[in-house]
Amino acid sequence: MSAIDETHDPARTSWIESANGHPDFPIQNLPLGIFSPPGHHARPGVAIGDRILELSGVGALLPEAVGHLLTGTTLNPLLALPSADRLAMRRRLSQLLSDPANRDALTPLLHRAAECVVHLPAAIGDYTDFYVGIHHAMNVGKQFRPDNPLLPNYKYVPIGYHGRASSVRPTGVPVVRPNGQRKGPDEDAPSFGPSRRLDYELELGIWVGKGNELGRPIPIREAPQHIAGYCLLNDWSARDIQAWEYQPLGPFLAKNFHSTISPWVVTAEALAPFRLPQPPRPEGDPQPLAYLLDTHDQQHGAFALELEVRIASEQMRREDTAPFVLSRGPATNMYWTMAQIVTHHASNGCNLQPGDLIGTGTISAAEAGGFGSLLEISQGGKAPVTLPTGETRTFLADGDEVILRATARADGYVPIGFGACSAVILPAP
Missing domain, CATH: 3.90.850.10 (Fumarylacetoacetase-like, C-terminal domain)
Structure with missing residues (x-):
């Protein structure tokens, strides 16, 4: 089973202010989903505060095993990965979203969740x-x-x-x-x-x-x-x-x-x-x-x-x-x-x-x-x-x-x- 690590640190905060104290999606969560920004097609994202981070735009910054899986319209390829690969992605996302040095590069990839449409996260076979x-x-x-x-x-x-x-x-x-x-x-x-x-x-x-x-x-x-x-x-x-x-x-x-x-x-x-x-x-x-x-x-x-x-x-x-x-x-x-x-x-x-x-x-x-x-x-x-x-x-x-x-x-x-x-x-x- 997954271990407790630095991504769960209660002292860790995000430069996305709405994430700090958010009842569902603080930086300690980082859940995955599929969403559509206004006027655009469905894509993978991660919920952080009242924003959704578009994952396809950060693929090059993530571990190689996951970076190439972030351009589709379902999470099935990500779900199929060994837990170690998902954990590596989680750790990297936590680093990117907690270090203010990444604000300028990632802000264009953030979308207001209230303005987006959420979809089923996976193609459900059964x-x-x-x-x-x-x-x-x-x-x-x-x-x-x-x-x-x-x-x-x-x-x-x-x-x-x-x-x-x-x-x-x-x-x-x-x-x-x-x-x-x-x-x-x-x-x-x-x-x-x-x-x-x-x-x-x-x-x-x-x-x-x-x-x-x-x-x-x-x-x-x-x-x-x-x-x-x-x-x-x-x-x-x-x-x-x-x-x-x-x-x-x-x-x-x-x-x-x-x-x-x-x-x-x-x-x-x-x-x-x-x-x-x-x-x-x-x-x-x-x-x-x-x-x-x-x-x-x-x-x-x-x-x-x-x-x-x-x-x-x-x-x-x-x-x-x-x-x-x-x-x-x-x-x-x-x-x-x-x-x-x-x-x-x-x-x-x-x-x-x-x-x-x-x-x-x-x-x-x-x-x-x-x-x-x-x-x-x-x-x-x-x-x-x-x-x-x-x-x-x-x-x-x-x-x-x-x-x-x-x-x-x-x-x-x-x-x-x-x-x-x-x-x-x-x-x-």
């Missing part, structure tokens, strides 16, 4: 969503199986399903309410129409770096070498469509209509100071099977991340009312680590590829205030949430905007963030 938030699994399971909320396999196998890569979009792209078959408990037959129980899901995303050959599993000790970075992920869910269609094969149209991600790849190297031991399993829970168990991963496989969800209705935005906090909680509420997710995904020989996206599944807390979906917050629609305007919600209404955020914090280090992961709900066609 997208897989897991279900490792145990409290979400418990909270939802209790609504359907009060006496047996978790199925027997949950504590042995990281549960996941293959999603739809083509409908992943970056922050800011509106979500069109999906149509589908839905059948209420008091209805004799299904009907087709707009989802009546549209929901969000608070997740983290894993960006796969180096891939593996078909038929060659990834050992748990090598899994961190295959993770290039992380993002926020909102895997929107049509609960009523899902309830009718998911048996016996699982999620389909209820999940594949849209997934929103934060557009910046927060690198594994940037998150080195924020690693934590994986929380111990409750007494009586089984230990992971041998292929999923590694001492180093158990000691360093979790992250000190605070996750937050806010909502802003159309009326709230019209009245300039601040977004309302729906939940806040730690990312340590994951039953399985990121490395265990990657290892299990490839354990049967499945080949992962650079730029693949893997979701953790909804991350929730055990108690109210930290739930990661409206399905939990509203108790399946029984307990409406009251917004500052007096409006109520059990599920999402057209015009609602959902904003996810994540901040990494650790004593002695500068906090870093992921940027916003947000979208507004549009009416069904």
